[in-house]
Amino acid sequence: MKLLDKIFKFNGGIQAETKKDISTKKTIKSLPIPSEIRLPLRQHIGKMAKLRVKVGDQVLKGELIAEADGNISAAIHAPTSGKIKSIEKLLIPHPSGLPDFCVTLIPDNNDKWVKKFPIDWKNISLKETNKLLLNSGIVGLGGAAFPSHLKLGTNRNSPIKTLIINAAECEPYITCDDMLMRERGKDLIEGIELVQSLLGAEETIIGIEDNKLEAFKIISSLIEKKPNIYIKVVPTIYPSGDAKRLIFLINGIKIPKEKRSSEYGIQMFNVATIVAIFRFIQYGEPSLSRIVTITGNIKEPRNYEVLFGTPLRSLVKDAGGQKIKNNTFLMGGPMMGFTLPSIDVSVTKTMNCVISAEPEMIQVTEEPLPCIRCSKCAEACPVSLQPQELFWFSKSDQFEKAQNYNLFDCIECGCCSYVCPSNIPLVQFYRYAKSEIISQSIAAEEADIARERNDFRILRLDREKKERAERNAQRKAENTNTDKLKLIEEKRAEIAAAMDRIKNEKNI
Amino acid sequence: MINQQSPFIKKAPSVTWIMMLVMLGLVPGTLACVFFFGIGILLNLTIAIITALIFEYFILKIRNLPIKLFITDGSAIVAASLLAISIPSIAPWWIIVIGTFFTIIVAKHLYGGLGSNLFNPAMIGYAVLLISFPAVMTKWPLPASHLLDFNLAQQIQIFVYGTKDVIDSVSSATPLDYIKTQILLNRPYEVNFTKGMPINSYFNASIIISLSFLIGGIFMWIKKIITWHLPITFLISLALISSIFWLVDSTRYLSPFIHLFSGGTLLCAFFIITDPVSGPTTPKGKIFFAFGVALLVYLIRVFGGYPEGIAFAVILMNICVPLIDSLTQPKVFGHE
Numbered sequence: 001m002k003l004l005d006k007i008f009k010f011n012g013g014i015q016a017e018t019k020k021d022i023s024t025k026k027t028i029k030s031l032p033i034p035s036e037i038r039l040p041l042r043q044h045i046g047k048m049a050k051l052r053v054k055v056g057d058q059v060l061k062g063e064l065i066a067e068a069d070g071n072i073s074a075a076i077h078a079p080t081s082g083k084i085k086s087i088e089k090l091l092i093p094h095p096s097g098l099p100d101f102c103v104t105l106i107p108d109n110n111d112k113w114v115k116k117f118p119i120d121w122k123n124i125s126l127k128e129t130n131k132l133l134l135n136s137g138i139v140g141l142g143g144a145a146f147p148s149h150l151k152l153g154t155n156r157n158s159p160i161k162t163l164i165i166n167a168a169e170c171e172p173y174i175t176c177d178d179m180l181m182r183e184r185g186k187d188l189i190e191g192i193e194l195v196q197s198l199l200g201a202e203e204t205i206i207g208i209e210d211n212k213l214e215a216f217k218i219i220s221s222l223i224e225k226k227p228n229i230y231i232k233v234v235p236t237i238y239p240s241g242d243a244k245r246l247i248f249l250i251n252g253i254k255i256p257k258e259k260r261s262s263e264y265g266i267q268m269f270n271v272a273t274i275v276a277i278f279r280f281i282q283y284g285e286p287s288l289s290r291i292v293t294i295t296g297n298i299k300e301p302r303n304y305e306v307l308f309g310t311p312l313r314s315l316v317k318d319a320g321g322q323k324i325k326n327n328t329f330l331m332g333g334p335m336m337g338f339t340l341p342s343i344d345v346s347v348t349k350t351m352n353c354v355i356s357a358e359p360e361m362i363q364v365t366e367e368p369l370p371c372i373r374c375s376k377c378a379e380a381c382p383v384s385l386q387p388q389e390l391f392w393f394s395k396s397d398q399f400e401k402a403q404n405y406n407l408f409d410c411i412e413c414g415c416c417s418y419v420c421p422s423n424i425p426l427v428q429f430y431r432y433a434k435s436e437i438i439s440q441s442i443a444a445e446e447a448d449i450a451r452e453r454n455d456f457r458i459l460r461l462d463r464e465k466k467e468r469a470e471r472n473a474q475r476k477a478e479n480t481n482t483d484k485l486k487l488i489e490e491k492r493a494e495i496a497a498a499m500d501r502i503k504n505e506k507n508i
Numbered sequence: 509m510i511n512q513q514s515p516f517i518k519k520a521p522s523v524t525w526i527m528m529l530v531m532l533g534l535v536p537g538t539l540a541c542v543f544f545f546g547i548g549i550l551l552n553l554t555i556a557i558i559t560a561l562i563f564e565y566f567i568l569k570i571r572n573l574p575i576k577l578f579i580t581d582g583s584a585i586v587a588a589s590l591l592a593i594s595i596p597s598i599a600p601w602w603i604i605v606i607g608t609f610f611t612i613i614v615a616k617h618l619y620g621g622l623g624s625n626l627f628n629p630a631m632i633g634y635a636v637l638l639i640s641f642p643a644v645m646t647k648w649p650l651p652a653s654h655l656l657d658f659n660l661a662q663q664i665q666i667f668v669y670g671t672k673d674v675i676d677s678v679s680s681a682t683p684l685d686y687i688k689t690q691i692l693l694n695r696p697y698e699v700n701f702t703k704g705m706p707i708n709s710y711f712n713a714s715i716i717i718s719l720s721f722l723i724g725g726i727f728m729w730i731k732k733i734i735t736w737h738l739p740i741t742f743l744i745s746l747a748l749i750s751s752i753f754w755l756v757d758s759t760r761y762l763s764p765f766i767h768l769f770s771g772g773t774l775l776c777a778f779f780i781i782t783d784p785v786s787g788p789t790t791p792k793g794k795i796f797f798a799f800g801v802a803l804l805v806y807l808i809r810v811f812g813g814y815p816e817g818i819a820f821a822v823i824l825m826n827i828c829v830p831l832i833d834s835l836t837q838p839k840v841f842g843h844e
Contacts, residue, residue, distance in 0.1 A: 370623030
């Protein structure tokens with residue numbers, strides 16, 4: 001074990017009240033099996049999982065309900081044994097607030113496991129291991145929900161040198177990773193060793209914020225005799241847990257927006273993801289549950305081990321309900337989270353934290369003042385953007401300029417809004433500008449296609465018109481010719497007849 | 509607007525709070541000015557603030573903007589105060605009113621109001637007054653003379669009726685003005701800071717006033733309302749530029765010491781050029797801007813037609829702000 005001291009500080013960031021001690025006083029509790037489980041088929045980045053069951057099917061715990069559809073997708077398993085009740089569109093915990101396909105399962109409370117298949121990864125090829133991981137259902141549990149088998153995949157140009165474990169957990173309130181490290185440190189370290197050898201990495205660095213002393217002590221003692229695992233304490237400055245910010249803090253490498261860390265020989269996993277991978281490979285247990293922090297305006301804030309698909313309502317009920325009733329819950333942290341559309345949504349793979357909204361979080365905020373260009377936002381921006389300029393361009397729909405000022409490098413961390421004296425919801429303006437630009441470019445593409453089509457149509461119509469005109473002209477010409485000839489002939493005939501008559505008369 | 513999107517927490521001083529801290533920062537300097545130049549400074553301040561609020565009220569009404577929201581932001585009070593402090597203590601009331609009119613109505617609201625003004629409003633008001641009424645604007649009483657020979661009644665009389673017959677005996681040109689004239693006329697001038705100068709000499713008064721503004725400035729820096737970039741660059745640049753000239757010919761050019769501690773140098777460094785709205789926003793831009801102001805201040809003071817060049821220097825550099833900002837964009841994370 002070695003303590004690395006050198007820290008590379010990124011620009012700005014904020015030091016908000018962490019409010020983490022609210023939910024770390026009690027140990028992780030397993031939430032009992034709920035009376036109904038509703039599993040969204042899309043809990044990850046990528047394609048929706050392909051359904052493998054039908055209504056009325058009996059499933060066992062850990063049985064495949066939906067398999068990964070292609071490579072960028074993740075499987076869904078039954079979190080407990082029971083019967084499939086229905087497959088329909090229900091509200092899911094997503095910022096859009098739109099319903100999506102869910103499988104409803106009625107548990108039989110036997111919690112009977114399907115046959116587990118631990119992976120003998122040391123004796124099979126990496127490719128085979130990876131193939132098995134495709135149906136583990138494991139995604140990045142830090143919140144990104146990127147399918148993990150892709151990160152462990154062999155399809156890489158550059159070898160991975162360093163495995164970085166994201167244990168920063170920089171958002172206020174959230175403590176699920178903290179508690180996991182405190183209580184399941186052993187699984188974590190074994191998982192790290194496993195993933196490190198799967199990746200072929202030389203070393204592992206655990207990045208942890210300096211506000212998690214207890215977790216730090218436990219992990220430090222566990223890696224004392226591990227020569228290739230280091231722990232690095234980073235300052236509690238939000239957003240230190242953002243992947244690229246954490247890599248910079250640890251290694252001093254600034255990875256641009258459009259690049260992946262693997263191109264720099266670095267791969268990063270969240271602590272919870274590591275434990276999930278470990279449990280899948282060691283015990284053959286797919287991703288069925290996660291640790292969720294429930295905190296904020298709630299009677300008994302703590303961390304729960306919750307089966308995916310459990311209705312949020314059960315979780316809230318077990319935690320004693322809201323202190324002040326307002327029926328508003330945030331998913332994720334207060335800096336980047338969003339309000340849940342309903343208390344009836346279910347816990348998913350990305351739900352690391354549920355904050356029962358404090359009244360001041362959702363109160364009607366004061367009217368924003370104009371920007372006074374104090375540049376506090378620029379001082380706080382961890383990406384070194386100029387938020388005041390981006391705001392100006394977004395507000396006045398100068399999207400091209402906004403892009404020139406690197407709007408798309410914005411990670412929407414919210415630091416600028418947090419420090420703005422004029423109370424301007426800056427991040428909302430950037431989201432608006434981004435979505436406008438994206439929809440404009442789609443519209444432009446469609447317009448291009450439409451224009452091409454239209455040009456072709458005009459060309460075709462022109463050509464047809466011309467052809468028709470030519471044909472008409474020809475016909476007309478032909479017609480007139482024949483008519484004239486006819487006329488002339490008729491006249492000639494008449495003349496001839498007249499002449500004949502005259503001749504005949506003379507002859508008489 | 510309902511805050512339904514992240515972030516759900518925030519911790520920022522309000523604009524009103526920032527403006528209040530700026531006013532607090534102005535307190536030591538103002539008190540020093542009152543001590544040396546009389547209660548007239550306070551009269552100026554009071555009238556400036558009152559008229560500024562009245563102007564602000566009416567223009568907000570005309571522009572159909574929410575009056576309570578904008579009148580409580582404190583920006584009008586700060587702009588009016590900065591203007592008032594720059595005006596001689598023996599100026600009549602209408603000078604203040606005209607200056608405030610240009611500060612609030614013309615420089616601030618005709619350009620779009622809070623956050624949109626291109627030019628520093630207080631400096632526009634000051635420049636208009638300096639050009640229109642040079643005689644009044646360059647006549648200050650001898651420092652601390654009010655302690656000796658005029659009372660409050662007399663001050664108010666000056667304030668209402670002007671200085672005509674009252675105090676020609678106690679008013680004079682500012683030191684920068686005096687020295688400039690002496691140098692132009694090739695006459696010797698006396699500046700001695702260390703020996704035998706009474707407390708009421710211009711220079712010692714100037715030094716104490718400057719240090720009081722410095723204290724206020726440091727207060728604002730500690731409170732994180734301003735960063736070091738603008739004031740420090742401005743002061744260092746002015747010191748460097750004046751040192752170069754002074755070292756070349758110390759008989760024709762004043763020492764950097766006099767430049768730093770005369771006129772409104774310190775007031776300018778911490779309170780005038782730090783106006784966020786009309787100034788640059790990037791760290792590098794702030795350095796260029798402050799250097800530009802320092803250079804122009806020096807050139808106007810030494811070679812220009814006015815004894816003090818801060819207002820013009822600031823306004824001229826305000827013009828360059830959009831260019832400076834666009835040329836000094838910091839490197840975005842991962843773009844180097």
